[in-house]
Amino acid sequence: MTNFEQRLTEVADKVTVALDQLIPPASGPEANLMRAMRHAALANGKRMRPFFVLETGAMFGASEKSLLRTAAALECIHCYSLVHDDLPCMDDDDFRRGQPTVHKAFDEATAVLAGDALLTLAFKILASSETHDDPAVRVLLIERLADAAGARGMVGGQMIDMLEEESPRDLNTITRMQRLKTGALISYALEAGGIIGHAREAERNALAGFANDLGLAYQIADDILDAEGDESIVGKAVSKDKDAGKANFVTLLGVDGARQRVRLLAAQAKEHLAIFRDKAHILLHSVDYVLNRPR
């Protein structure tokens, strides 16, 4: 395991512990709901978004407690979106992170409600004074998360993805869709680290540029995995887009073209980090990780 991977694992463990403490215990007649929330949020995930919150904030010497709670809130949003996306009326997936999806392990109604509850919990976590002393910082973290996750962010991207299933897609549409569907939350991760770390404007812009390029590279890499990944390693069904006749970066660019695009975006992403000099070495490594995952 490389140094970088060790750090990624450490952050993932911390976030899982934080989520375990933040999600209400399974008690009362509604205990089934908490069990489903825990099933969705505590399964092993790479926790890439939380990782970016923590590593970005660390560059500015920000409080780890603030970063960890914000990372946990962001992960609640990510996990809720997976639960809803996996529903039969959406992507209809049976497995996620190597275990049954929530509607398979429980039922559809519970999956809808567990997603709703995780989404709501994200904002409760950020609103708490435990997350940051300054209510102005908390409210900014909330406003930006709502933007990233809402109708003009992640949910909007998911809507485009659903609508486009029956119509042909070109590179522009897919790029836009992915920028909303997965890019918005990745951008939020970097932005949140900058907010908590009181980054200067030039630094915030650099982080935004980095997130933009990295987010797209991440998604193209995901499409490459989908096209040629091994189900047992990836932990979920693969070749779904091709089987469903859906266009994606790989079907439009070919595997080699997609790989080239990832390399280009990776180089661009790294350039944005120059402003941070040596402090950015973990973020620099994260780009290579995205490029080559999973090992």
Place this chain on the structure above:
Amino acid sequence: MTNFEQRLTEVADKVTVALDQLIPPASGPEANLMRAMRHAALANGKRMRPFFVLETGAMFGASEKSLLRTAAALECIHCYSLVHDDLPCMDDDDFRRGQPTVHKAFDEATAVLAGDALLTLAFKILASSETHDDPAVRVLLIERLADAAGARGMVGGQMIDMLEEESPRDLNTITRMQRLKTGALISYALEAGGIIGHAREAERNALAGFANDLGLAYQIADDILDAEGDESIVGKAVSKDKDAGKANFVTLLGVDGARQRVRLLAAQAKEHLAIFRDKAHILLHSVDYVLNRPR
């Protein structure tokens, strides 16, 4: 139309206008999502929860803009919960407020996403500096809403409702379920008016007691309507609980017993308002309205 009903109509219109401005316009490739959000949120509703926010805040001379935006956020939560509750995997309802439910007018995936987007929008609205100058007030409004709407509030209540479908229910379970499922948001409406109006502790307690009794009375009255209402007046399917073999306040107490319980709760609710003297006359009227609706 009584004075009270006129006021209720005025507030409902204001809230609809506010929601029309706050929900993003239907544009871009994700326009379908905004159309579904608008279908769900702009249909004629009684807007009882917004009404309580505005009338409570008005007792304290609070800013109408702050109250109206908070009321709109609360209504987003209420509307999202209706969209998700109407889904085939939940209550499977085809009509709501006299029009097709979102999954009927659009499709199930769009209904899931429109609900998610309305839920997210509620927090975006509250986080904005337009809602209140003081970020500490905004963050408190957000934290309390997340409590009222989350796993130990509305969504928890809905989970109990789903789980209890197959098992017999007694009065205690139903009372607890309703306190979470519908009571929590009604309590929030009164609490939010008090927060924005900087109510003193004794006043906040009185509002909480009032909300508690009124919320339960409201739900029992709903069960009475369900048992003997006219579908064309109520605007949604009636006799659903009886048809589904579900216990509710009417099946457990009988119509007369339920009516008596409503009268008792209404009297209790009014007593809580004594502290506010004449200023509470609109809230006093609202109790009678709940008792006798629809006319």
